[in-house]
Amino acid sequence: MKLCYHATDVTQTASVTHSLSSSNPQPSTLNSQLSTKWSVLETIPGLIALPGVWRQRFGAAFEPMKDLILRECPNLAQLLPCPRGCGLAHDIICRPDGSLIATCDADPSQPRDILLTPAEITPWEVSWSKLGHALFEVLGLHGKSAPLPLPNTLQIGAWSADGVPVILTVQVCGATFRRVVAELVARLHGRFILLAPTSYHCDAPCQELLAHARAAFFPLETTVLLSDNRRLRTTRPPGELLAQFTPRWNETDEAEAAQVFRLFGELLGMGTDLVAPPGRVFDLMVFKKMTKAETALECRCVASLITRRAALIERHFAMSIERLRAFASDLKERQRTVKGDRYARKKQGAAREELEQYDDGDKEDDNGYLPEER
Numbered sequence: 001m002k003l004c005y006h007a008t009d010v011t012q013t014a015s016v017t018h019s020l021s022s023s024n025p026q027p028s029t030l031n032s033q034l035s036t037k038w039s040v041l042e043t044i045p046g047l048i049a050l051p052g053v054w055r056q057r058f059g060a061a062f063e064p065m066k067d068l069i070l071r072e073c074p075n076l077a078q079l080l081p082c083p084r085g086c087g088l089a090h091d092i093i094c095r096p097d098g099s100l101i102a103t104c105d106a107d108p109s110q111p112r113d114i115l116l117t118p119a120e121i122t123p124w125e126v127s128w129s130k131l132g133h134a135l136f137e138v139l140g141l142h143g144k145s146a147p148l149p150l151p152n153t154l155q156i157g158a159w160s161a162d163g164v165p166v167i168l169t170v171q172v173c174g175a176t177f178r179r180v181v182a183e184l185v186a187r188l189h190g191r192f193i194l195l196a197p198t199s200y201h202c203d204a205p206c207q208e209l210l211a212h213a214r215a216a217f218f219p220l221e222t223t224v225l226l227s228d229n230r231r232l233r234t235t236r237p238p239g240e241l242l243a244q245f246t247p248r249w250n251e252t253d254e255a256e257a258a259q260v261f262r263l264f265g266e267l268l269g270m271g272t273d274l275v276a277p278p279g280r281v282f283d284l285m286v287f288k289k290m291t292k293a294e295t296a297l298e299c300r301c302v303a304s305l306i307t308r309r310a311a312l313i314e315r316h317f318a319m320s321i322e323r324l325r326a327f328a329s330d331l332k333e334r335q336r337t338v339k340g341d342r343y344a345r346k347k348q349g350a351a352r353e354e355l356e357q358y359d360d361g362d363k364e365d366d367n368g369y370l371p372e373e374r
């Protein structure tokens with residue numbers, strides 16, 4: 001059995017022990033507990049910890065958050081932050097019979113040996129791909145994620161037809177957060193949307209830097225919640241949240257939309273008896289944002305055929321698939337925003353109900369069409 005040293009276990013020991021000894025969770029609803037747990041990410045250096053630490057900090061949100069944003073590490077930890085609260089990290093020993101123990105002498109009334117299971121000492125870490133994908137989906141972004149040469153910082157996608165970069169950063173230290181903001185302002189040369197677990201590190205100098213770049217900051221804690229079905233949801237429709245980054249439509253846009261709809265109508269009539277009809281490929285690649293390989297799998301054909309269909313679509317619309325995706329997202333968000341405004345006027349002050357209306361009212365069917373489009 002391989003034992004692996006994880007430095008974070010040591011650095012966390014004092015704070016974990018403090019949290020363990022002082023934890024006294026108050027009864028509350030599931031949602032109110034879950035809505036504030038993004039802050040946990042800013043307390044775990046390296047974003048890696050044993051499951052007991054994550055469970056203690058996330059509380060009731062642990063299981064859904066584990067599924068949504070964490071991944072299991074391949075190696076076992078070598079040190080155990082003391083679960084009895086003595087303030088030390090104890091060596092984990094693998095005995096000749098294969099059993100795992102740590103020893104703690106702090107409390108003479110308890111046995112020295114702490115028996116452990118492999119699951120208890122297998123660390124879990126934040127999966128940037130899972131976290132980025134979950135936020136990409138819930139915010140209705142397009143484009144691709146891209147690593148940035150900054151610590152714990154990732155571009156998770158882009159917003160609207162303007163392709164405004166959406167950046168996620170997770171920092172334990174305020175100085176690092178400010179450095180990330182400063183570098184983003186210097187590197188991106190334009191507007192961007194910055195997400196972080198909380199606004200704790202976004203102090204006045206950071207806000208000044210962001211304002212300089214006409215960028216906006218959104219703390220996940222107050223914008224993205226965990227729903228009862230253990231999935232993420234936004235407190236308001238993304239089109240409302242990010243409205244300042246959505247281009248206003250003018251007469252030229254209206255004319256372009258009319259042209260796209262006309263071309264889409266033509267496309268639907270093309271080769272309907274073929275394997276992978278162009279209309280279906282459009283639906284899978286543009287509305288459902290599938291890759292060519294995924295589309296080929298769905299249409300049960302070879303990927304090269306999808307490449308040909310994608311080229312046909314791009315020629316037909318004189319737009320790239322990526323531009324069509326942005327266009328489709330834009331239309332969808334515009335519709336959600338309009339509906340959200342309409343509902344807010346009807347139900348002033350009923351935020352929760354408004355959200356439920358937003359959640360339930362715009363369900364796509366299996367083909368990605370909104371109710372009005374069916």
Ligand SMILES: [Zn+2]
Nearest residue numbers: 082086104106
């Ligand atoms: Zn101990």
